[in-house]
Amino acid sequence: MDFARRLVKALEVPHTREEGASSDLQFVSSDDLLPVPIEERTWTAFSYVALSPDSWMITSSMIVMGMSWWQAWLTVWIGYGLMTPFVVLLGRPGAVFHVTFPVVNRASFGIFGSLWCVFNRATMACIWYGVQSSIGGSCVLVMLRTMWPSVNNISNSMPLSSGTNTRDFMCFLIFWVISLPFIWPPVHTIRHFFTFKTIVSPIACVIFMIWCIVKAKGVGPIVKQPATIHGSELAWAMISNIGICISNLITLTTNAPDFGSRAKTPSTPIISQLWSIPLSYGSVCLFGVIVSSSSQTIYGEVIWSPVDLLGMFLDDNPSPATRFGVWFIAFSLIIAQLILCTPPISRGNISANSVSAGCDLTALCPPIVGLVMCPWNLVSSSSRFSSYMSAYTVFLSAIAGVMAAEYYFVRKGHYNVADLYVTRKGSWYWYNYGFNPRAYAAYVAGIAINIVGFAGDIGIPVPAAATHIFDLSFFTGFGTSSIVFYVLSKMFPVPGAADIFEEIDVSGYEEKMANCNEDTKSKDGSTEKESTV
Secondary structure (H helix, E strand, C coil): CHHHHHHHHHHHCCECCCCCCCHHHHHHCCCCCCCHHHHHCCHHHHHCCCCCCCCCCCCCHHHHCCCCCHHHHHHHHHHHHHHHHHHHHHHHHHHHHCCCHHHHHHHHHHHCCCCHHHHHHHHHHHHHHHHHHHHHHHHHHHHHHHHHHHHCCCCCCCCCHCCCCCHHHHHHHHHHHHHHHHHHCCCCHHHHHHHHHHHHHHHHHHHHHHHHHHHHHCCCCHHHHCCCHHHHHHHHHHHHHHHHHHHHHHHHHHHHHHHCCCCCCCCHHHHHHHHHHHHHHHHHHHHHHHHHHHHHHHHHCCCCCHHHHHHHHHHCCCCCHHHHHHHHHHHHHHHHHHHHHCCEEEHHHHHHHHHHHHHHHHHHCCCCCCCCCCCHHHHHCHHHHHCCCCCCHHHHHHHHHHHHHHHHHCCCECCCCCHHHCCCCHHHHHHECEEEEHHHHHHHHHHHHHHHHHHHHHHCCCCHHHHHHHHHHHHHHHHHHHHHHHHHHHCCCEEEEEEECCCEEECHHHHHHHHHHHHHHHHHHHHHHHHHH
């Protein structure tokens, strides 16, 4: 027991406890939840540039559905373009007050009420971390094959019930081990890795596209293929797929305060995110269409997955130059898998999953966190997993709507940062025993409007209107929850409600902390002088 106790103590993270609080309330004010110190606000505008190859395959289902390539491309631009302002708006509290999502969420849901929302997002992040690690393992397999082709022939010693095989499991573990050094450092120190990704990923995408065009002696037949759906059918197909693009970005939207909290100034993330998110996803989507179209000429069938296509390049007794080219592209995909943001090719385990899960889990169980899962089993049925993801969009959009209404329309930028870390009656965010019933009523309303459409998504017959509402689940959930929260907050006013929008901390928390640090330094200096004398 003594050994176990010492081990637990060694694994605990530092925490700052509210005066008089019990040890059971460490989640209120652990060091990871306090405002980011000034010296750790190191992220510049370039750190927020989102150049990512993760919309590579998103047009595949649209083209199969009957859209032309340019209609699918336009749909991607519209979807990510519509979602980008929400990323910026929801990240604003983090950039202004330098606090992460679990703390920002307390302002609307309450000190204890926020825990359910934090749990929701932590669950999503943990599951995606495992799933994307599994996909990252397939990139590792391709890279290993360029150096040791015999890797592809490793015999399997694992049972069928495991859902994987020895070769793939080995590659999964290798990717997991590669990711560990990038998860260990504090968030403010990994911005240079994001910069490296921003340079390497676009270069690899362009090289891959040119390579395929040269091999196919053209761009292939898909770019010449006309649409087979028209009128209202085409319109609703575009709207449905715009919703899919939005679902892919919903986690990044709620993540925004986690990274905004590291910004040098409140305006740092705005411009770079506004142009880079739609440009990145739109451009990479075009690369994916051209490469896949070229693959049809090369192999006689459309290969939408870049990892599968790279593997096929290695099946034909490749030259050393081909092996090096495949190695470089696979390497860039691994980097993207570690860093970037959304499915289907690379969601990115640092930005979308490990950081957000880390921030959330420090609020739920700050001393120690552990998780065991078999991610390859989660994606064994793509339809089931897609339904699961759609359900989480419904939950997260309702949470996002409440948070936006609280910040922009109820308290209008006014924060009491000191009260975000206390559990006493009368504080701004105590509400009713730490829960804000207005927020939960709005949250349930935001989910309820989409629940019938969700039932249809899992195969239960529902009216067409419900299906169309579910196609717009982010906007219907976000809009409903924000309106209901605003109305309830007007009917039952909350502490700190304001008439004029002004982003200000009424508690002066940062100034007080700065003064405390100066007093501590002066006392330490006096002590040193006395000891010298």
